[in-house]
Amino acid sequence: xxxxxxxxxxxxxxxxxxxxxxxxxxxxxxxxxxxxxxxxxxxxxxxxxxxxxxxxxxxxxxxxxxxxxxxxxxxxxxxxxxxxxxxxxxxxxxxxxxxxxxxxxxxxxxxxxxxxxxxxxxxxxxxxxxxxxxxxxxxxxxxxxxxxxxxxxxxxxxxxxxxxxxxxxxxxxxxxxxxxxxxxxxxxxxxxxxxxxxxxxxxxxxxxxxxxxxxxxxxx
Amino acid sequence: xxxxxxxxxxxxxxxxxxxxxxxxxxxxxxxxxxxxxxxxxxxxxxxxxxxxxxxxxxxxxxxxxxxxxxxxxxxxxxxxxxxxxxxxxxxxxxxxxxxxxxxxxxxxxxxxxxxxxxxxxxxxxxxxxxxxxxxxxxxxxxxxxxxxxxxxxxxxxxxxxxxxxxxxxxxxxxxxxxxxxxxxxxxxxxxxxxxxxxxxxxxxxxxxxxxxxxxxxxxxxxxxxxxxxxxxxxxxxxxxxxxxxxxxxxxx
Numbered sequence: 001x002x003x004x005x006x007x008x009x010x011x012x013x014x015x016x017x018x019x020x021x022x023x024x025x026x027x028x029x030x031x032x033x034x035x036x037x038x039x040x041x042x043x044x045x046x047x048x049x050x051x052x053x054x055x056x057x058x059x060x061x062x063x064x065x066x067x068x069x070x071x072x073x074x075x076x077x078x079x080x081x082x083x084x085x086x087x088x089x090x091x092x093x094x095x096x097x098x099x100x101x102x103x104x105x106x107x108x109x110x111x112x113x114x115x116x117x118x119x120x121x122x123x124x125x126x127x128x129x130x131x132x133x134x135x136x137x138x139x140x141x142x143x144x145x146x147x148x149x150x151x152x153x154x155x156x157x158x159x160x161x162x163x164x165x166x167x168x169x170x171x172x173x174x175x176x177x178x179x180x181x182x183x184x185x186x187x188x189x190x191x192x193x194x195x196x197x198x199x200x201x202x203x204x205x206x207x208x209x210x211x212x213x214x215x216x217x218x219x220x
Numbered sequence: 221x222x223x224x225x226x227x228x229x230x231x232x233x234x235x236x237x238x239x240x241x242x243x244x245x246x247x248x249x250x251x252x253x254x255x256x257x258x259x260x261x262x263x264x265x266x267x268x269x270x271x272x273x274x275x276x277x278x279x280x281x282x283x284x285x286x287x288x289x290x291x292x293x294x295x296x297x298x299x300x301x302x303x304x305x306x307x308x309x310x311x312x313x314x315x316x317x318x319x320x321x322x323x324x325x326x327x328x329x330x331x332x333x334x335x336x337x338x339x340x341x342x343x344x345x346x347x348x349x350x351x352x353x354x355x356x357x358x359x360x361x362x363x364x365x366x367x368x369x370x371x372x373x374x375x376x377x378x379x380x381x382x383x384x385x386x387x388x389x390x391x392x393x394x395x396x397x398x399x400x401x402x403x404x405x406x407x408x409x410x411x412x413x414x415x416x417x418x419x420x421x422x423x424x425x426x427x428x429x430x431x432x433x434x435x436x437x438x439x440x441x442x443x444x445x446x447x448x449x450x451x452x453x454x455x456x457x458x459x460x461x462x463x464x465x466x467x468x469x470x471x472x
């Protein structure tokens with residue numbers, strides 16, 4: 001009764017999701033680099049990658065749906081497919097955050113350059129490392145690695161809070177630059193959301209590997 | 221009403237082949253319990269020990285105890301008494317081919333000495349209704365033989381025959397494996413309804429079927445009970461790696 005073909009299909013599903021994950025991660029890096037060097041050509045690349053990410057999302061959902069319908073998976077295989085469906089949605093949203101950041105970069109580019117009291121590249125590095133770590137947990141089926149992502153989310157949240165206070169103060173003190181500060185605030189918010197999506201991915205990896213639901217700070 | 225089953229240190233042999241080893245298990249009353257495992261793992265032998273059928277094999281031997289309710293079936297009752305209290309349905313429907321539908325259902329009662337026509341009529345109708353077959357056969361009860369029915373109807377006839385003697389436990393050894401999907405669905409619906417009145421133990425190779433009909437599931441491997449738990453737990457997050465490997469098709 002060994003189901004060799006089915007398990008190959010699960011491997012294919014995992015591989016497709018990882019390709020998509022790579023694209024989503026690259027989109028965030030490009031969007032943040034576009035912010036850092038004010039390069040609109042990178043924004044174009046992000047916009048173009050969105051269509052591919054969306055296409056991957058549909059393909060992966062269809063593959064997962066077919067496997068559920070045709071193979072009626074059980075136990076760890078069932079949890080894997082459920083996790084893939086949820087991770088797929090989170091990665092697509094990561095791609096959306098990248099698009100949103102690149103749109104803010106375009107708006108910022110149209111305004112006079114100004115020193116902003118927020119370290120966007122640092123936030124981005126932290127959020128991206130969360131995504132990478134969550135995916136490492138997924139690749140290696142390692143719940144411990146995934147667990148470590150959950151603790152990192154607080155750091156991103158704190159950076160976002162700090163950005164809120166410093167940029168709010170700037171808006172009050174230098175209202176002339178309020179549009180630039182607001183755009184930076186929204187970019188910080190986008191990166192905080194990327195951290196949230198990475199946390200969701202990590203929780204789904206833990207669910208797949210351990211069968212434990214750790215969402216909303218539940219310890220199972 | 222159904223009664224619980226308590227199995228302690230159950231061992232069974234076919235000649236020198238030790239087919240069941242130290243089985244300990246509590247099967248709750250009025251629940252459906254599924255037994256799964258690869259061919260030759262001992263699950264069918266196990267259910268045959270629950271109504272003393274295993275010992276009908278010349279080389280079959282059993283040690284340990286099985287309590288049906290409060291009754292130790294190996295020390296406190298005869299095999300005939302046990303088989304009245306513990307009905308059994310097999311993989312292939314086995315109606316008595318020359319008997320009418322009515323006589324098939326009434327056969328167990330007649331063997332137990334019932335002759336009153338009114339009582340027999342009542343029990344036959346009630347049993348066929350319980351087996352969800354009454355509406356399909358009520359006009360042909362004495363005209364048609366059991367063998368003239370479709371495979372799915374024959375299996376429900378066998379269930380009605382088992383129910384007619386008012387058992388407390390129903391054992392089902394792959395009851396739907398020879399049936400088409402529609403007949404299978406009817407049998408599964410029936411199991412779902414019957415468990416309010418009987419304790420049901422079902423052996424199945426169809427894990428989706430186990431997941432659909434049973435509250436609890438036991439996994440057998442090489443004559444041992446590897447894991448017994450709530451069905452939803454077994455099929456989503458089993459404790460034992462061997463259970464997981466089996467139900468995900470990584471061996472078997």
